[in-house]
Amino acid sequence: xxxxxxxxxxxxRQDVQAGEGQPGWLVVAQQECRDLWTSGRGLILLFLFxxxxxxxxxxxxxxxALNFLEQRESVNLVLQFAVAVGVLATLVVGADGISGERERxxxxxxxxxxxxxxxxxxxxxxxxxxxxxxxxxxxxxxxWVLGREVGILGPALVxxxxxxxxxxxxxxxxxxxxxxxxxxxxxSIAASIFLLLIxxxxxxxxxxxxQGWFFEVLLRANPxxxxxxxxxxxxxxxxxxxxxxxxxxxxxLTAIIAGSALIFAGPQLVxxxxxxxxx
Amino acid sequence: MRKLLVIxxxxxxxxxxxxxxxxxxxRVQVVAEPARVETVLGGRFVITTEVRNTGAAATGDILAHLxxxxxxxxxxxxxxxxxxxxxxxxxxxxxxxxxxSWELQAVNSGHFAAYxxxxxxxxxxxxxxxxLISPLVDVAVASRSTLTAQGALPIVLSxxxxxxxxxxxxxxxxxxxGSKR
Numbered sequence: 001x002x003x004x005x006x007x008x009x010x011x012x013r014q015d016v017q018a019g020e021g022q023p024g025w026l027v028v029a030q031q032e033c034r035d036l037w038t039s040g041r042g043l044i045l046l047f048l049f050x051x052x053x054x055x056x057x058x059x060x061x062x063x064x065a066l067n068f069l070e071q072r073e074s075v076n077l078v079l080q081f082a083v084a085v086g087v088l089a090t091l092v093v094g095a096d097g098i099s100g101e102r103e104r105x106x107x108x109x110x111x112x113x114x115x116x117x118x119x120x121x122x123x124x125x126x127x128x129x130x131x132x133x134x135x136x137x138x139x140x141x142x143x144w145v146l147g148r149e150v151g152i153l154g155p156a157l158v159x160x161x162x163x164x165x166x167x168x169x170x171x172x173x174x175x176x177x178x179x180x181x182x183x184x185x186x187x188s189i190a191a192s193i194f195l196l197l198i199x200x201x202x203x204x205x206x207x208x209x210x211q212g213w214f215f216e217v218l219l220r221a222n223p224x225x226x227x228x229x230x231x232x233x234x235x236x237x238x239x240x241x242x243x244x245x246x247x248x249x250x251x252x253l254t255a256i257i258a259g260s261a262l263i264f265a266g267p268q269l270v271x272x273x274x275x276x277x278x279x
Numbered sequence: 280m281r282k283l284l285v286i287x288x289x290x291x292x293x294x295x296x297x298x299x300x301x302x303x304x305x306r307v308q309v310v311a312e313p314a315r316v317e318t319v320l321g322g323r324f325v326i327t328t329e330v331r332n333t334g335a336a337a338t339g340d341i342l343a344h345l346x347x348x349x350x351x352x353x354x355x356x357x358x359x360x361x362x363x364x365x366x367x368x369x370x371x372x373x374x375x376x377x378x379x380s381w382e383l384q385a386v387n388s389g390h391f392a393a394y395x396x397x398x399x400x401x402x403x404x405x406x407x408x409x410x411l412i413s414p415l416v417d418v419a420v421a422s423r424s425t426l427t428a429q430g431a432l433p434i435v436l437s438x439x440x441x442x443x444x445x446x447x448x449x450x451x452x453x454x455x456x457g458s459k460r
Contacts, residue, residue, distance in 0.1 A: 040450030047442040054435040061431035138442070141434045149423075150321060237363060238384075 024115035028123025033130055036093065042131055046138050049085050053078060053142045060146060075147040075156050076235045078139060080203070080228055083164040086135035087224070088196055090168040093128040094175025095192035097121075098270060099182045108272055121266035125172055125259075132168035136161060152235055159234060163227045163251060170223055170254035171196070173262040180269035199224040220247065223254040305341065306334025307371070307397050309413035316418045320388045326381045326416050328395045332371035340400040343367045345381045347418070351390035360386045361393075368400055388422035 022030075036042045060074040101107035110120060140157065147153040175192045182188035202218060202225040219225050230247035233239045308331045316324050326345075332338050345365040347358045358365060362383045369377055383393065397411040 038449060039453050040446055043442060043446035043449050047439060047446045050439040050442050054439050057431050058428065058435045061435075062428045138438065141438055145431045145434050 024119030025122040025126070028115060028120050029126040030123075032124055032127030036127055036130065042134065045089055045131070046134055049081075049135060050138050052085075053081065053139060056081065057142045057145055071146065071150050072152055073236050075143060075150065075152055076232055078142050078146060079156055079160045079231060079235070082136055082139035082143075082160060083167060083228065083231075084200060084224075086132035086164055087167045087171050088193075089131040089135060090128045090172040091175040091192045091196055092189060093131055094125065094172040095179045095188045096185060097124040097128065097176045098179040099185045099188040100179070102183060102272075103185045107270075111270070111272065117267040117270040118263060120270055121176060121262055125169075125176060125262065128172045128175070129165075129168055132164060132172075136164055156235055159231050163231055163248070166248070166251040166255045167223060167227050170251060170258050171199075173255070173258035176262055177258065177265075177269065180266075196224075203228050220250060223251040227251040304409055305338060305397065305399065305411055306332065306336075307338060307341070307411050308333050309343075309395060309397055309411055311393075311395060311413040311416050314414070314416060316393075316416060317421070318385050318418070319421045320385055320423050322420070323382065323384045324418075326383065326393055326395075328379045328381070328413050329376055330369065330371065330379065330397065331376035332373055335373050337373065338371045339403070340368060340370050342398045342400040343369060343379055344396045344398055345383075345393065346396060347383070347391055347393050349387070349389055350392045354387050354389040354391075356387060356391065360384075383418075385418070385420040388420045391418040391420065392416070393418050 056074070056078060060071070098107070101110055111117070115123075139160070143156050143160070144153060147156050174195065175188075178191050178195075179185075179188045182191065199222055202222055219229060226247040226249075230244050233244045233247070234241065309328055310331075311326060311328045313326075316326070318324055328343065330341075330343060343366070345358070345362060347356055347361045349356045362381060365381070367379050369379070371377060379395070381393075381395070392415040394415045395413040399408050
């Protein structure tokens, strides 16, 4: 990332009314978003995601054997896809945030700008979150097609946005923390994807499996599985909003703990170390 | 003679032990209303049953269990999909009655029977007890096209097309700007 900001006044300690009186985190977020969206990377991801959702929606709409409840399940499926892809994208962009700059040799340039390190971290997290918001935006027309006549479009949108944002903030922060701890971008991204696979694995277990207390503990300790379980309980099983609120404790705690760790430990984590490609 | 007497007594005791216990029959009356429900696919409706103990003794624990069956065509019915809570446990004193509500959602279209069965409940159930069944509620569910391929096609085609064009435009625009520098 090449940050374009006004040179600091002599003796000015960082932060920053960089640029045109904007806070530093906003300048970083804008520049990161520009890099992400004007390079075409973000749009290509959204295009591939929309192809996937189109295939699922078309197959669902041509299947006349689906009963009313299975149609609700297809809304749930599309919403889970949206959350999974959005969170994955946020995590991967977060995982590239610091280690990528280190590896490309641009972190030094970034650190000499008059932007506080905490603002750099926050700006990068916000830019990563735009991928989640865009992914969710793309899924809205599909959710409308599938859910408008089964009466769950409104709840699906509110639930998806709320739970997905919690997960994206939590896992995006974890991605940035991993990135700050790694010198190699490959290591950072591989570790993040591996973490996401571990978190998503329980959601793929057949529902008919015997589920004892240990499974319940694992489910509730896993922010992704418990967040998706909350969505399913409301959309498919028709539970009340308040009935399974305890499922949201882990996603909420993950967002708070990882977000706080990032903001408070950020200035110590964003430091120059030797990247693997750096001479 | 004495041996024969002992054998006779033993045979009598074993015969008594091995014979199935005959429980007192439940004296319960079940009434369901409404008698007929007409709705559309996805419609929610409520069936009410009134269970009355018409006997002179308490019923003990009994279970009222809702069931749904297709009575026309070959529609597969999973009653769990129709109502997530299909069992209610109760106990009635002589002359007492209880109203039970059953919330249902029509998840298949067609012609169905909904009915409630009264089953004895608990460890004292010996088997062979008679079940009591409510009159059936005739449920007619009209179909409606909730999702069709034609309805989905505009979204299915237009969203990837627009995003693909935007991605290609941005990508090639960025490359052109890069080559000019």
